[in-house]
Amino acid sequence: MTALMNRDEFRTALENAIKGRSANTSPFSLAWANGTLTREHLARWAENHYHYVGPFADYLGYLYARMPERYTEAKDFLLANMYEEEIGGDRHTDLLIRFAEACGTTRERVVDPDNMSPTTLGLQSWCYAVAMREDPIVAVAGLVVGLESQVPSIYRKQTPTLREKYGFTDEEVEFFDLHISSDEIHGERGYQIVLEHANTVELQQRCLKICELGARMRLLYTTALYHDYVEQRGEAPALANAA
Numbered sequence: 722m723t724a725l726m727n728r729d730e731f732r733t734a735l736e737n738a739i740k741g742r743s744a745n746t747s748p749f750s751l752a753w754a755n756g757t758l759t760r761e762h763l764a765r766w767a768e769n770h771y772h773y774v775g776p777f778a779d780y781l782g783y784l785y786a787r788m789p790e791r792y793t794e795a796k797d798f799l800l801a802n803m804y805e806e807e808i809g810g811d812r813h814t815d816l817l818i819r820f821a822e823a824c825g826t827t828r829e830r831v832v833d834p835d836n837m838s839p840t841t842l843g844l845q846s847w848c849y850a851v852a853m854r855e856d857p858i859v860a861v862a863g864l865v866v867g868l869e870s871q872v873p874s875i876y877r878k879q880t881p882t883l884r885e886k887y888g889f890t891d892e893e894v895e896f897f898d899l900h901i902s903s904d905e906i907h908g909e910r911g912y913q914i915v916l917e918h919a920n921t922v923e924l925q926q927r928c929l930k931i932c933e934l935g936a937r938m939r940l941l942y943t944t945a946l947y948h949d950y951v952e953q954r955g956e957a958p959a960l961a962n963a964a
Contacts, residue, residue: 723926728916731925735866735912738929742936745875749947754878756886758951760824763887765950767821768830772837773844773942775814778806783852784860795861795914802907816896823893840945844938855931858918861911862928867935870908873901 726734744750749766752758785799806813821831830836837845851863880897883889891898919928 723922725922726925731916731919732912734929735915735932738932739867739871739936742933742940743871743874744939744943745878747940747943747947749943749951750875750879752947752951754882756882760887762950764821764824764826766946767817767824768826768836769838769841769946771814771817771831772834772841774817776845778803780848780852780864784857788857792918795918798910798914805903813896813899816899820893820896823889838945838949840942844942847938851931856924856927858915858924859927859931862915863931863935865907865911866915867932868939869904870911871936871939872904876901
């Protein structure tokens with residue numbers, strides 16, 4: 722039978738559950754980092770990404786309502802995270818729409834759910850299901866550790882290209898700069914909550930499984946963008962060779 726891991730062992734296991742499954746390895750992310758996508762491709766990304774990250778405060782709200790009252794620091798973290806997403810300065814989705822408009826699309830297209838792919842809808846639905854149905858600590862592992870903690874490493878590879886290759890301004894890429902810093906903090910706090918409260922073998926194993934699944938879900942979502950908006954338009958060979 723699997724033994725209960727100490728904090729150091731469990732932290733390493735959580736990191737390994739994500740390792741090798743990051744969205745950084747998707748063809749869309751690789752082409753983005755290499756500057757071989759077009760602004761139109763980035764516009765399609767923004768139109769989809771809005772429907773994944775736009776409801777993030779909603780996911781956390783469902784989770785907050787189910788988090789045991791005695792887990793004060795976890796509830797405080799979720800509340801602060803929701804505040805930052807929605808009213809703690811510029812609304813994060815408004816920053817994303819600003820970037821989308823700079824790519825050539827419109828606010829109306831971004832907010833229209835008909836413009837997201839079925840795979841994006843699948844990721845959004847998975848996030849809602851995790852927030853509403855999983856054990857709250859397992860849900861933190863999936864949504865914050867498995868998904869949110871990936872963001873800084875992804876955007877650190879993509880944001881320089883947005884400035885240097887595509888010529889976006891600092892204002893237009895503020896969405897990415899903000900999430901490099903904020904999600905590094907959020908991800909670490911998520912790790913600490915899981916390390917503190919996943920205190921049984923069963924909970925630890927469930928957290929590991931959902932972290933891996935969350936990483937796979939984001940990788941699948943990002944890979945589908947390449948299939949839907951690059952490969953199917955006959956542009957994949959040139960992008961793949963450049964990547």
